[in-house]
Amino acid sequence: MPRDTASIVTRHQPRATSRPAWPPERRLLAWLHRMAGSPSIRLQLWDQSSTGPDQAAYTVTIADRGALYQLLRSPNMAFGDLYASGRITVSGALDEFLIHLYPSLAKGATLQPPWLARLWRDPAREGASEQDARLNIHHHYDLGNSFYRLWLDEAAMQYTCAYYEQPEYSLEQAQLAKLEHVCRKLCLKPGQTVVEAGCGWGGLARYMARYCGVRVKAFNISPEQIRWARERAQQEGVADQVEYIEDDYRNIGSGVRPMTRCDAFVSVGMLEHVGPANYPSLGQAINRVLKPEGIGLIHTIGRNRPAPVNGWIEKRIFPGCHVPGPVELMRLFEQSDFSVLDMENLRLHYARTLRHWRERFLAHREQVRADYDDTFVRAWDLYLAGSVAGFTTGTMQLFQVVFAPAASNRIPHNRHHMYRQSALAAGGKGSEKETAVAS
Amino acid sequence: MPRDTASIVTRHQPRATSRPAWPPERRLLAWLHRMAGSPSIRLQLWDQSSTGPDQAAYTVTIADRGALYQLLRSPNMAFGDLYASGRITVSGALDEFLIHLYPSLAKGATLQPPWLARLWRDPAREGASEQDARLNIHHHYDLGNSFYRLWLDEAAMQYTCAYYEQPEYSLEQAQLAKLEHVCRKLCLKPGQTVVEAGCGWGGLARYMARYCGVRVKAFNISPEQIRWARERAQQEGVADQVEYIEDDYRNIGSGVRPMTRCDAFVSVGMLEHVGPANYPSLGQAINRVLKPEGIGLIHTIGRNRPAPVNGWIEKRIFPGCHVPGPVELMRLFEQSDFSVLDMENLRLHYARTLRHWRERFLAHREQVRADYDDTFVRAWDLYLAGSVAGFTTGTMQLFQVVFAPAASNRIPHNRHHMYRQSALAAGGKGSEKETAVAS
Numbered sequence: 001m002p003r004d005t006a007s008i009v010t011r012h013q014p015r016a017t018s019r020p021a022w023p024p025e026r027r028l029l030a031w032l033h034r035m036a037g038s039p040s041i042r043l044q045l046w047d048q049s050s051t052g053p054d055q056a057a058y059t060v061t062i063a064d065r066g067a068l069y070q071l072l073r074s075p076n077m078a079f080g081d082l083y084a085s086g087r088i089t090v091s092g093a094l095d096e097f098l099i100h101l102y103p104s105l106a107k108g109a110t111l112q113p114p115w116l117a118r119l120w121r122d123p124a125r126e127g128a129s130e131q132d133a134r135l136n137i138h139h140h141y142d143l144g145n146s147f148y149r150l151w152l153d154e155a156a157m158q159y160t161c162a163y164y165e166q167p168e169y170s171l172e173q174a175q176l177a178k179l180e181h182v183c184r185k186l187c188l189k190p191g192q193t194v195v196e197a198g199c200g201w202g203g204l205a206r207y208m209a210r211y212c213g214v215r216v217k218a219f220n221i222s223p224e225q226i227r228w229a230r231e232r233a234q235q236e237g238v239a240d241q242v243e244y245i246e247d248d249y250r251n252i253g254s255g256v257r258p259m260t261r262c263d264a265f266v267s268v269g270m271l272e273h274v275g276p277a278n279y280p281s282l283g284q285a286i287n288r289v290l291k292p293e294g295i296g297l298i299h300t301i302g303r304n305r306p307a308p309v310n311g312w313i314e315k316r317i318f319p320g321c322h323v324p325g326p327v328e329l330m331r332l333f334e335q336s337d338f339s340v341l342d343m344e345n346l347r348l349h350y351a352r353t354l355r356h357w358r359e360r361f362l363a364h365r366e367q368v369r370a371d372y373d374d375t376f377v378r379a380w381d382l383y384l385a386g387s388v389a390g391f392t393t394g395t396m397q398l399f400q401v402v403f404a405p406a407a408s409n410r411i412p413h414n415r416h417h418m419y420r421q422s423a424l425a426a427g428g429k430g431s432e433k434e435t436a437v438a439s
Numbered sequence: 440m441p442r443d444t445a446s447i448v449t450r451h452q453p454r455a456t457s458r459p460a461w462p463p464e465r466r467l468l469a470w471l472h473r474m475a476g477s478p479s480i481r482l483q484l485w486d487q488s489s490t491g492p493d494q495a496a497y498t499v500t501i502a503d504r505g506a507l508y509q510l511l512r513s514p515n516m517a518f519g520d521l522y523a524s525g526r527i528t529v530s531g532a533l534d535e536f537l538i539h540l541y542p543s544l545a546k547g548a549t550l551q552p553p554w555l556a557r558l559w560r561d562p563a564r565e566g567a568s569e570q571d572a573r574l575n576i577h578h579h580y581d582l583g584n585s586f587y588r589l590w591l592d593e594a595a596m597q598y599t600c601a602y603y604e605q606p607e608y609s610l611e612q613a614q615l616a617k618l619e620h621v622c623r624k625l626c627l628k629p630g631q632t633v634v635e636a637g638c639g640w641g642g643l644a645r646y647m648a649r650y651c652g653v654r655v656k657a658f659n660i661s662p663e664q665i666r667w668a669r670e671r672a673q674q675e676g677v678a679d680q681v682e683y684i685e686d687d688y689r690n691i692g693s694g695v696r697p698m699t700r701c702d703a704f705v706s707v708g709m710l711e712h713v714g715p716a717n718y719p720s721l722g723q724a725i726n727r728v729l730k731p732e733g734i735g736l737i738h739t740i741g742r743n744r745p746a747p748v749n750g751w752i753e754k755r756i757f758p759g760c761h762v763p764g765p766v767e768l769m770r771l772f773e774q775s776d777f778s779v780l781d782m783e784n785l786r787l788h789y790a791r792t793l794r795h796w797r798e799r800f801l802a803h804r805e806q807v808r809a810d811y812d813d814t815f816v817r818a819w820d821l822y823l824a825g826s827v828a829g830f831t832t833g834t835m836q837l838f839q840v841v842f843a844p845a846a847s848n849r850i851p852h853n854r855h856h857m858y859r860q861s862a863l864a865a866g867g868k869g870s871e872k873e874t875a876v877a878s
Contacts, residue, residue: 103846165853304845305773326769326779333765334744339833340765343782348848394778394845406743406833407542409787414604419858 020047025065028072035116036075037108039101058100059091076122080312084379094381095358098389106395122308127275128320130248134221136273136320145201145228150367151360156203157228160269160299161350161398165423171356173424174349179207180423182266185297185342185402187412188212192263195219195289197249197282198270202229202242209233209241216242217259219249249274250281253288261291271300275322276331283336293410295402296338301350302329302397310386317383323396333403341411342402350398351391358384459486464504467511474555475514476547478540497539498530515561519751523818533820534797537828545834561747566714567759569687573660575712575759584640584667589806590799595642596667599708599738600789600837604862610795612863613788618646619862621705624736624781624841626851627651631702634658634728636688636721637709641668641681648672648680655681656698658688688713689720692727700730710739714761715770722775732849734841735777740789741768741836749825756822762835772842780850781841789837790830797823 021029030051033043042059044050045068050059062068067087070078082088090097109117128136152159153175162174163181182204188194190213199205199218202225208214220226226246233239249270251257265286274282286296306325308314314321324332333340361368361384369377390396404411460468469490472482481498483489484507489498501507506526509517521527529536548556567575591598592614601613602620621643627633629652638644638657641664647653659665665685672678688709690696704725713721729735745764747753753760763771772779800807800823808816829835843850 163853165855167852304776304778325773327766327773330765330769337743339743339784339786339836340782340838341784343779344854345778345780345850347778348850348852392848394848397778399779409831409833411784411787413606413787414602415783415854416604416858419855 019065021045021049021065021068025068026051029062029068032072032075035108035112036101037104037106037111039104041097041101041104057092058097061089061091063087063089073119074311075120076311077315080310080316080379080382083382084316084375086374086378095355095385095388098386099392102389102393102395122311122314124308124322127277127279127322128273130250132320133248133273136318140318144371145224147368147371148201150364151357156207157201158203159200161301161346162353162356163346163423164349164352167352169424171353171360174353174356175203176207177423179204180211181418182268182297182299182400183208183212184418184423185400186264186266186295187417188214188264190214193217193260194264194266195252195259195262197252197265197267197285198273199225199229199244200269201225202232202244204266204268205229205242205244206233206236206238209238210236214241214263217245217262218242219245219247219252221246221248249285250278252285254285259289261294262289263291263294265290265294265296266299267297268299269301271298271329271332272318272321272323275320276324276328279328279332280335283332283338286338287336287405290405292405293408295341295404295411297400297402298332299398299400300324300329302326302399304394304397313383313386316379326399329399329401333401337406338403339406339408339411340401340403342400342415344400346398346400347391347394347396350396351388354384354388354391358388458504460484460488460504460507464507465490468501468507471511471514474547474551475540476543476545476550478543480536480540480543496531497536500528500530502526502528512558513750514559515750516754519749519755519818519821522821523755523814525813525817534794534824534827534831537825538831541828541832541834561750561753563747563761566716566718566761567712569689571759572687572712575757578758579756583810584663586807586810587640589803590796595646596640597642598639600740600785601792601795602785602862603788603791606791608863610792610799613792613795614642615646616862618643619650620857621707621736621738621839622647622651623857623862624839625703625705625734626856627653627703629653632656632699633703633705634691634698634701636691636704636706636724637712638664638668638683639708640664641671641683643705643707644668644681644683645672645675645677648677649675653680653702656684656701657681658684658686658691660685660687688724689717691724693724698728700733701728702730702733704729704733704735705738706736707738708740710737710768710771711757711760711762714759715763715767718767718771719774722771722777725777726775726844729844731844732847734780734843734850736839736841737771738837738839739763739768741765741838743833743836752822752825755818765838768838768840772840776845777842778845778847778850779840779842781839781854783839785837785839786830786833786835789835790827793823793827793830797827 026049029043029045033051040053040056042050042052042056044059044061046064064087067082070082079088148157148159153172155172156175156179158175162171163178164174165177169177188208192214194208194214194216196205196216196218199220202218205216205218208216223246226244229244233242247257253259290296301323303323303325306328309321309323361380365377465488468482468484472490479492479495481489481491481495483498483500485503503526506521509521518527587596587598592611594611595614595618597614601610602617603613604616608616627647631653633647633653633655635644635655635657638659641657644655644657647655662685665683668683672681686696692698725735740762742762742764745767748760748762800819804816
């Protein structure tokens with residue numbers, strides 16, 4: 001069982017039974033409801049006393065006195081842990097409940113006195129050292145490939161936002177369309193070379209090799225993912241075109257990892273683990289390795305304005321995670337003398353991706369329960385449902401940024417090349433492509 | 440004659456004749472060449488003494504001693520004034536010369552000791568008051584509509600970057616394509632309402648009314664432009680759909696100018712005159728007037744990193760002009776709680792637009808000389824050629840940013856709607872669209 005969800009259980013044993021709530025506790029409950037922006041949600045205590053409208057679509061039940069005090073002390077952190085351990089329950093669909101709650105929390109935050117805002121604030125993350133980065137990545141991505149296989153797409157094991165070019169796409173289709181969309185943005189041509197930072201299970205690298213005819217060096221510090229990626233590259237017959245390298249992005253093109261310059265640099269879903277303090281190091285790595293006429297793309301979760309990641313997500317699910325606002329994000333390119341060519345926000349595509357993931361995850365919940373435990377299932381369900389809500393309500397954004405070295409004039413003339421035909425039917429080989437990738 | 444180009448002549452009368460350059464002056468010339476990054480350009484003094492390679496493709500001749508000292512004191516400012524008054528001449532094509540020079544100047548800037556960088560630095564502009572804004576805009580845009588008619592496109596009098604969807608487009612075609620591209624990004628539908636800030640001669644507003652069937656309130660503080668725009672709206676039969684309002688963007692939707700909320704907000708080429716200190720005021724104006732499910736677009740000249748505008752351009756051509764880097768630009772949206780949906784960089788399209796403008800300007804130089812004088816012709820030629828060079832070498836960028844209120848989910852699903860068909864041939868347009876509107 002992963003370290004941190006195990007600690008949810010051991011640290012928060014509920015008291016056997018709780019006596020009825022005292023009047024001051026009921027008043028604290030009402031105050032908590034107000035500080036949450038007075039959502040149309042009923043908060044109920046262990047003795048059935050409650051606050052909030054009677055006709056509310058959702059009821060949150062707090063099972064014991066200790067849970068109430070934890071929630072008052074640190075609501076973000078406590079809600080996650082208490083939900084995971086079953087001491088908080090929610091009636092109704094969890095994702096819809098959170099979609100309902102999030103805008104209210106934002107309103108509530110404007111009502112909080114400064115001392116309370118400080119007390120409840122999530123801790124900010126500035127950037128992980130190489131050592132911390134390995135631990136953080138291990139924590140999340142080395143849960144076991146078999147776990148992620150249960151609910152990610154079959155073809156490319158993409159654990160990042162898909163591209164629903166057509167709203168009715170399946171997850172598999174949308175992930176393939178995402179890979180194609182990224183390749184088009186990079187204007188790849190056969191024979192070119194690509195460096196990828198943070199390659200996950202290597203699906204994008206294999207796709208670029210097979211369908212764009214390029215050679216790829218793909219970096220990742222998760223041993224589990226690298227192992228899988230290499231096996232799949234062998235099976236798919238692209239092992240001679242794709243080199244998976246177990247190393248940190250900071251070493252790309254450095255003294256310890258010298259390499260010839262590449263035509264394209266791409267990083268999908270890694271920046272969230274980098275942290276703004278390390279953006280200059282990332283920019284230097286790109287500058288070391290990208291040709292003066294090359295093109296780069298960074299795909300990352302973002303926000304409309306900077307704010308720390310939810311404390312519970314950061315502690316239990318994604319340690320070391322930081323999600324930039326557009327200003328922070330642009331600073332990466334300004335500092336490193338890149339020219340921003342294109343930026344696309346795919347927020348609602350991520351909401352849809354996450355709904356698909358959650359459906360599959362819940363369909364396999366018994367399997368996950370058997371492999372881990374009930375706390376783990378509830379924690380991950382909350383994480384996925386919370387992410388659906390974040391991208392649906394606009395708390396979270398998804399940015400794809402295309403950039404080039406400042407002096408390059410070998411940049412795409414316009415964006416028609418991204419839209420000439422459906423991303424899935426590229427070159428009229430839609431079905432061929434699907435079968436090829438699935439086989 | 441406009442105030443500031445008149446002052447170029449009166450302030451810088453050349454000495455009648457200059458004695459041969461002294462040895463220290465020749466050494467200063469060589470030093471100036473080094474501080475300009477040692478370009479492959481010959482600098483020559485009034486007595487034929489020179490520095491730089493003999494085989495250089497370009498020769499810059501400094502006609503008198505006073506000109507040399509002005510150049511040493513404040514090269515950006517002095518070069519413009521001296522070129523305009525004929526005391527500096529350049530052999531060869533002016534735009535190609537500047538394209539050659541600019542990267543070298545950037546290299547030179549890294550060699551300058553801090554005291555010199557301070558001495559030569561262009562002054563920063565933080566933002567103009569309403570009063571200053573009127574004077575600044577009057578200075579540039581009230582030169583006379585007949586002047587701009589000589590070299591802008593006929594159809595829509597667009598004094599902003601065109602969109603060369605096909606590289607071979609004429610200026611007229613590319614300006615119409617730009618208007619269509621902007622309308623598509625705004626997802627306009629018949630019957631909607633639009634607010635435009637900084638409408639120039641009103642071409643976009645008329646286009647939106649005619650081809651998208653919307654009603655437009657268009658703001659501008661240039662009386663000359665407003666007068667023209669109203670006449671054209673009458674002639675084109677859209678005067679009942681377009682209201683041109685002579686007022687500052689800061690008053691949009693304010694107490695002095697209350698108005699109902701609109702479906703779209705657009706501003707093309709105004710932000711350069713706003714200044715970062717006023718970005719919050721602009722954001723507030725947009726927030727006052729845009730519906731919660733509305734869409735906005737800002738089109739502006741930008742840079743890869745913030746730097747003051749060339750001192751001569753700022754003083755003689757565009758007073759109060761400030762060009763943001765991407766970080767500054769994103770701050771506008773972050774501060775005002777907008778979600779950035781899309782950003783496109785059209786830098787090379789502006790280089791092409793400026794080449795077309797300059798060709799037309801030079802074709803009418805005798806007319807301009809007759810209406811103004813030779814100094815004015817040379818000043819404007821330098822401004823246009825310098826802008827060609829700025830956009831060609833990447834000193835300048837052109838950003839189009841699409842945004843929406845943070846909580847809106849009525850945002851375009853993807854960007855296919857911008858590319859389904861040629862922007863010029865929209866709906867089999869050209870003729871068909873015209874008939875549709877006329878009927």
